[in-house]
Amino acid sequence: MLGIFLDIETNGLNTKRHKIIEIAYKIIDLCTGKMCESFETTVCHPREEWEQSNPHSLKVNGLKWQDIKKGMNPQKVADLIQASFAQTDVARGKAVFICQNPSFDRAFFSQLIDADIQEALKWPYHWLDLASMHWMHCLSKKGGKLPWETGLSKNEIATFYHLPIETIPHKAMNGVNHLLLCYQTFVGFPESKTSRCCPSFKRGESFN
Secondary structure, three states: OEEEEEEEEEOOOOOOOOOEEEEEEEEEEOOOOOEEEEEEEEEOOOHHHHOOOOHHHHHHHOOOHHHHOOOEOHHHHHHHHHHHHHHOOOOEOOEEEEEOOHHHHHHHHHHHOOHHHHHHOOOOOOEEEHHHHHHHHHHOOOOOOOHHHHOOOHHHHHHHOOOOOOOOOOOHHHHHHHHHHHHHHHOOOOOOOEOOEOOOOOOOOOOO
16 A cells, blocks of 8 residues: 655645645555655746735745746646656555645645546545544553644644654645654554664654
């Protein structure tokens, strides 16, 4: 089974008005922890769409117009993602998406690659979230803190497991690497040499 660890940065929260401006993912073998694919890019949009940006969102991700205008055309990004998924045999029943906030990421991802195209390509429709994994992990530990006591943001989850918080500003690949660090800590890869750590990654090390 493959995990598509994905993170998206946008110029706002409204899918009717705002756009993906950066996307990154790593495709990981969920049994061994081996990385099969890595992809990241900024995405270019017309200046008039950039002008509709939410200033708070841009403060979070630190992206500026100078970065975006050097980015890749959305159709080119979509084509590269389709080729990447085909090469790594991403398909329903063989892969799942894993995100911090899949309701957000999936909505914007479908802007880039239409849901009908995803269906035609038989891509995974399961988008799993880190917070639910943390929730179940906490509830399985008798006498431990309850998940609503620890907090459910990725940084709060990281702090609970004594991990560093995500690097600021929130770049998409930083988000992917931080997501992977959290995942390997309390979920792990069952065929790795250690029960809770991907063999090729160490805590605090970049997942490159």
